[in-house]
Amino acid sequence: MLLFHPRYESYSHLDPESRALMRKTIDFFENKGLERIKKDDRERVWYADIIEFFKQEQAFATLLTPAGYGDKNARWDSNRNCAFNEILGFYSTSYWYTWQVSMLGLGPIWMSDNEAIKHETAQLLKDGGIFAFGLSEKEHGADLYSSSMSLSPAADGQPGNYTANGQKYYIGNGHQAAFSSIFGKQKPAPAGEKRDAFVFFVARSQHPHYHCNKNLVNSQNYIAEFELKDYPVSEKEILSKGAKAWDDALNTINICKFNLGWAAIGMCTHSFYEAINHASHRRLFDHYVTDFVHIRQLFMDAYCRLAAMKAFSARATDYLRSASADDRRYLLYNPIVKMKVTTQGEEVMNLLWDIIAAKGFEKDTYFEMAVRDIRGLPKLEGTVHVNMALIIKFMKNYFFKPQAYPEISRQLDPVNDDFLFAQGSTRGLSGIRFHDYNLAYNQPRYTNLPNLKVFKRQIKRFKQLLVLAGPSPEQVKDIDFLLNLGELFTLVAYGQLILENALNLPTDLIEQIFDVFIRDFSKYALQLYSKASSTRRQRILALRLIAKPIPNPQRFEKVLNEHVYSLKDNYRSV
Numbered sequence: 001m002l003l004f005h006p007r008y009e010s011y012s013h014l015d016p017e018s019r020a021l022m023r024k025t026i027d028f029f030e031n032k033g034l035e036r037i038k039k040d041d042r043e044r045v046w047y048a049d050i051i052e053f054f055k056q057e058q059a060f061a062t063l064l065t066p067a068g069y070g071d072k073n074a075r076w077d078s079n080r081n082c083a084f085n086e087i088l089g090f091y092s093t094s095y096w097y098t099w100q101v102s103m104l105g106l107g108p109i110w111m112s113d114n115e116a117i118k119h120e121t122a123q124l125l126k127d128g129g130i131f132a133f134g135l136s137e138k139e140h141g142a143d144l145y146s147s148s149m150s151l152s153p154a155a156d157g158q159p160g161n162y163t164a165n166g167q168k169y170y171i172g173n174g175h176q177a178a179f180s181s182i183f184g185k186q187k188p189a190p191a192g193e194k195r196d197a198f199v200f201f202v203a204r205s206q207h208p209h210y211h212c213n214k215n216l217v218n219s220q221n222y223i224a225e226f227e228l229k230d231y232p233v234s235e236k237e238i239l240s241k242g243a244k245a246w247d248d249a250l251n252t253i254n255i256c257k258f259n260l261g262w263a264a265i266g267m268c269t270h271s272f273y274e275a276i277n278h279a280s281h282r283r284l285f286d287h288y289v290t291d292f293v294h295i296r297q298l299f300m301d302a303y304c305r306l307a308a309m310k311a312f313s314a315r316a317t318d319y320l321r322s323a324s325a326d327d328r329r330y331l332l333y334n335p336i337v338k339m340k341v342t343t344q345g346e347e348v349m350n351l352l353w354d355i356i357a358a359k360g361f362e363k364d365t366y367f368e369m370a371v372r373d374i375r376g377l378p379k380l381e382g383t384v385h386v387n388m389a390l391i392i393k394f395m396k397n398y399f400f401k402p403q404a405y406p407e408i409s410r411q412l413d414p415v416n417d418d419f420l421f422a423q424g425s426t427r428g429l430s431g432i433r434f435h436d437y438n439l440a441y442n443q444p445r446y447t448n449l450p451n452l453k454v455f456k457r458q459i460k461r462f463k464q465l466l467v468l469a470g471p472s473p474e475q476v477k478d479i480d481f482l483l484n485l486g487e488l489f490t491l492v493a494y495g496q497l498i499l500e501n502a503l504n505l506p507t508d509l510i511e512q513i514f515d516v517f518i519r520d521f522s523k524y525a526l527q528l529y530s531k532a533s534s535t536r537r538q539r540i541l542a543l544r545l546i547a548k549p550i551p552n553p554q555r556f557e558k559v560l561n562e563h564v565y566s567l568k569d570n571y572r573s574v
Contacts (some may be wrong), residue, residue, distance in 0.1 A: 002307055002503060002563070003269045004086050005571055006030055011083060015414045017073045019079045021059060022087060028053050029091040034366060034573035037092055040466070042368055044220050050095045055128025059084075064103060066110055067416035071123040075416040076110070078255075078321050082313070089266025093373040094220040096132055096263050100256065101172030104381075105131030107198045107252025108181040112239035116201060116531045121179060129178030133204070135249060138169035138225065142382065144249060149184030149235060151199050160235035164201065164228045174224025175212045181239065182228070183249055190242070198245040201237045203228060241393030243425070245392045251423040254334055257381035257439045258320060261313045261337035264377050265372045268306050268352075273571040274367050277351040277381055278359050280568040290568075295355055296560060302351040303564045304513045305352075308498055309341045309348075309504065317503040321411035323419050326434050329405075332394045332493060339387035340490050342377040349374050385479065388486045393429050395489045397462055403433035410502060437492060437524045440499040449507060450550040451497075451514040458545050459520045461493050465541040472532070481531050489543070491517055512559045515549040522546040 003009055006026045008134045011019040028050070029037070034471075040047065054060050058071070063081055065074040081103075088096035109121050116272060121131075138148040149166030174180060179202040189197035203210055209231040240248050278297070279289040290294055316333040323330045349371050355358045360367050378384050441459075446452050475481045495517055499510070525545035528534060534542065 001447065002310065002505070003272070003567070004090055004211055004266065006090075007571070011187070013412045014080055014083065015073075016075075018414070021062060022080075022083055024057055025053075025059065025084070025087050030574065031088075038364060038366075038369065041092065041220055044218065046222065047095055047098065047220055051098065051128065051130060051158050055086075060099070060102060060124065060128075060130070061125040063120070064106055064524045065122050065125055066418075066421060067209060069118055070125070074122075075414070076168050076418050076420065077414060078258070078317055078420070079412055080414075082258070082317055084265040085259045085262035089109050089263035090115065090270045091266075092369070093263060093267065093376070096172055096266075097221050098258075100259050100263070101133055102131040103259065104133035104252055104256045105177060105181050106137075107133070107255060108183075108239050108245075108248045109179065109202065111248045111251060111423075112200070112479070114239055116236060117179075117239065117393060124178040124272055127178075130173045130176060132171050132173040132177035132180040133252070134168040134171055134174070134180045134226075136170050137167060142386075144183065144246065145194055147183060147185055147198075148353060149182060149185050150187045150227070152187045152202065152362070154232065156269060162201075162233040164203065164231040165229045167225065167498075169225050170216060171224045171226060172221060173228050173422070175215070175222045180201070180205060180210075180226075183245065184286075186241065192242075195243045195246045197242075198249075199241050200239040200245045200248060201233050202239060203233070203237070207231065207367040238493050247424070247426045250426045250484065251382050251420075254331065254423065255420050257338035257387075258313075260318075260336055260377045260380060261341030261345075263310065264342045264374060264563045265306070265310050265313060268302075268309070268345050270573070271307060271352055271367045271370050272348060272363055273567065274573070275356050275568050276565070277572060278356050279573060280565070283289075289355070298351050298355050299514065299564050300556065300560055301516055302355075304346045304509070305344050305348050305351075307509060307563075308350060308494070308513050308516070309344050311445060311498045311501070311503045313337050313341055313498040315500050318411040318502060322408050322415050322418075323423075325419075325424060327405060329434055331429065331432060332391060332398070332434065333497065335380040335387035336490055336493060339378065339384050339391070341503055342374075345374050345377060355392070368384075369574075385483060388483050388490075389479065390429075391490060392482055394432060395435070395466075395486070396490070397430070397432065397467065398434045398437070398493065401433060402436035405435045437496045438497045443499065446499065446510070449511050450552070451511050451518060452565055454547050454550060455495065455514050457519065458518065458525075458547055460542070461494070461544045462488055462521075465538065467543070469535060469537040469541050472535075478533055481528075482532055483529065484524060484528050488521065488528070491524070493520055496504055508555050508559050509563060511552070511555060518547055518549045522548075 011022050061070055062074050067075040088099055109117060135143050151164050153160045154163050155159035182201050182203050184199055185197045186199050209229050210222055211229060212224050212226045214225055215222045216225055282289045316337050318329045318335050443457055525542050529539050531541040
């Protein structure tokens with residue numbers, strides 16, 4: 001099956017120990033049951049049971065400890081971590097969240113040169129510890145330059161002794177973190193550029209000078225506002241200083257924002273099962289709901305978007321795992337997983353909600369919880385706008401300066417992803433090159449796909465727009481204009497990785513997916529046309545991007561019956 005299924009998922013691509021861990025995790029949730037999961041969600045119960053399960057099964061210790069610091073099967077393997085993300089998202093984003101923020105908190109530790117802290121962290125993971133990422137602040141958000149957390153020489157005057165003061169805001173696990181990785185500034189600041197003043201250090205949430213003020217959200221999660229008041233820090237707790245601290249903050253986010261897309265895939269999959277089960281058994285006006293023409297289209301579009309989300313993310317994982325100092329293409333595909341896949345998740349939920357209508361509000365459904373939480377994913381680890389601004393930086397080289405790379409195969413080997421903790425400087429993004437996207441679009445197996453031909457014409461005309469009527473200096477400063485341009489670019493890269501076909505999608509399904517993409521491309525083209533600042537030439541060229549998919553009723557029926565409606569009664573929450 002393309003979609004995750006608790007009963008049928010075999011994880012044949014994982015090693016036996018990892019398969020066993022995934023199965024035990026699925027069994028934990030299936031045994032707990034949806035009724036109890038929803039009850040805990042409504043009553044905002046801190047999820048001590050799942051944390052105890054993670055400890056008993058050494059889940060975090062196995063999955064989040066790089067090779068060399070833990071037991072034999074411990075490694076940071078993005079392939080199996082994505083599978084774990086999908087499972088947690090399928091059952092509850094609250095349970096996923098404690099995993100996500102622990103991963104963020106661990107990033108600066110594993111990237112540091114502090115071997116003593118690394119070994120202590122490995123033991124804390126074995127002991128069942130969870131972790132926090134002390135980056136954002138109430139007044140400054142993720143504006144790292146304005147961070148007010150300070151690390152000053154201690155009053156005792158002893159070299160290597162410091163005192164930390166400042167607040168952190170919106171910090172998941174902040175009340176119980178074994179270690180919180182804290183980002184701040186050294187005072188007095190070293191001579192040099194702004195980034196030379198930055199520092200990362202670890203703090204213990206149970207320390208008397210660590211004050212957890214409150215939980216900022218009304219949910220099972222604990223997202224803390226905490227304050228360090230004269231918190232003592234020695235050189236032994238320092239993780240990194242200067243430009244490396246800055247780079248470690250951004251490189252940690254590079255790794256962890258990838259999780260958001262996989263959580264959305266899990267959430268949409270569970271919601272899809274609920275929606276198809278409900279609609280296929282409901283009769284209105286002497287017809288099953290699934291017989292109505294508009295419902296058939298809604299289900300088809302929802303399934304195609306969900307299949308595309310998973311196909312893109314699976315292939316993007318290959319680029320993440322194969323990355324090196326000479327191949328940083330992952331820095332485009334990662335923010336697309338974070339930005340595009342999560343917003344597509346919102347779109348899938350909207351389509352399903354239009355199908356099930358009032359059922360989506362009922363308290364005993366998974367959907368009621370998921371449709372609330374799916375809105376958060378595009379807003380975490382950098383907003384859609386922040387990630388789109390990053391994506392746009394790669395557009396020129398992507399379209400006009402391709403570079404040859406060795407072909408990247410599926411990266412399923414059970415090995416540690418070493419490069420993720422040695423990504424280096426975050427500068428030089430404009431110099432990153434990409435392989436020719438036409439290699440994917442022009443594969444012989446896709447030669448006769450009508451909708452793919454239409455989409456390729458849209459790409460060709462978009463490139464013409466960029467050459468003949470690219471953004472003016474004033475438009476470059478208009479983020480609203482650039483965001484729309486970025487949506488068009490993102491669709492091209494999105495389609496490219498789907499066509500690289502990591503999940504072996506059949507061509508009928510691929511054609512139906514590009515039916516959706518043609519309509520999306522046309523929508524963004526019309527929005528570009530309608531921008532207040534668009535020029536006459538831009539408007540003319542934007543209208544040329546609008547196209548209609550080529551209908552094929554036989555293909556539609558085949559995909560609907562074989563892929564979509566075949567999921568009826570396939571999975572029911574208990």
